[in-house]
Amino acid sequence: MTSAPAAGFDLATTGVQALRTMSLIREFERRLPGYAERDLIRGSTHPSVGMEAVAVGVSLALGPHDSIASNHRGHAHCLARGADPARTLAEIFGRSDGYCGGKGGSMHIAVRELGILGTNGIVGAGIGLATGAALAASLKGTDEVAVAYFGDGASNQGVLGESLNLAAIWHLPVVFVCENNHYAQSASIERMVAQLHISARGTAYGVESVDVDGMDVVAVNEAATAAVKRARAGGGPTLIVADTYRYLGHMAADTQIYRESTEVDAWRTKDPIAALARLLTSSGHLTEQDLTRIQRDAARAMDEAKAFAVNSPPPPADSAFADVYADAGEQTR
Secondary structure (H helix, E strand, O other): OOOOOOOOOOHHHHHHHHHHHHHHHHHHHHHHHHHHHOOOOOOOOOOOOOOHHHHHHHHOOOOOOOEEEOOOOOHHHHHHOOOOHHHHHHHHOOOOOOOOOOOOOOOOOOEHHHOEOOOOOOOOHHHHHHHHHHHHHHHHOOOOOEEEEEEOOHHHOHHHHHHHHHHHHHOOOEEEEEEEOOEEOOEEHHHHOOOOOOHHHHHHOOOEEEEEEOOOHHHHHHHHHHHHHHHHOOOOOEEEEEEOOOOOOOOOOOOOOOOOHHHHHHHHOOOHHHHHHHHHHHOOOOOHHHHHHHHHHHHHHHHHHHHHHHHOOOOOHHHOOOOOOOOOOOOOO
């Protein structure tokens, strides 16, 4: 159930915007396994169906000059940040009109103008990148904030402890967002960590740490807004642990033999999109017809995105070594 919003989350504007973005992400992500089966996607792709509230709730708290560093399950983070679904899908398809010319693919999408430092196939790598971006902002004296997205599996990577420590002692403007979907590929969190409260790790390093219902976009946004405000004011880092769940497999071809269907069904009853839709209709901000229109808009956007991506050519062979290194005189963002 989505919580009643505080004053900063206006249902008429922010709430409707959140529902539209979450619906688009859901439509985008649920189609990916089918694209993989038809060989439109080469290599692995990792859908985040069910986890939309985290990406959207956090992104709504960010400003245009803030940055994010994502992980292998990062399409939702990009779309929530404002990435065009057509160019994003073209990148996943490995086409030249993608954000990285088709050479980054699903796990290495970067959009400089949106502050997207990249999705990342290396587990936990985005944690260090976001911490570095926060250090750069601190050294430059700007009020920019960086966000690091990672999962419960990445919480066991050493880079998290190192980054938490540096961010704490240097008071860096970074928000660490752990999307705890309870599985590191096929291993449950209960099998992989002794301390199930991941937020305790942040507390141990002196980092402000909070747990939040990751299926509640309002709760996520309120936690993210407070963390971003704190970071921007020089108050240092925050660790947000969002309890969430992915309905689909770890990747497109996942057999999911490691979990029971009853577990998935139980989590579906907490669906973040359905919960927000109920809140918006019960409060009189949307009608059932409005909800249908939003769903149709999302489907239409994805039909157009697929057509764009399919019609985009593969990158030419002579571009293989382009964009490997930045020009020496190129200015950083």
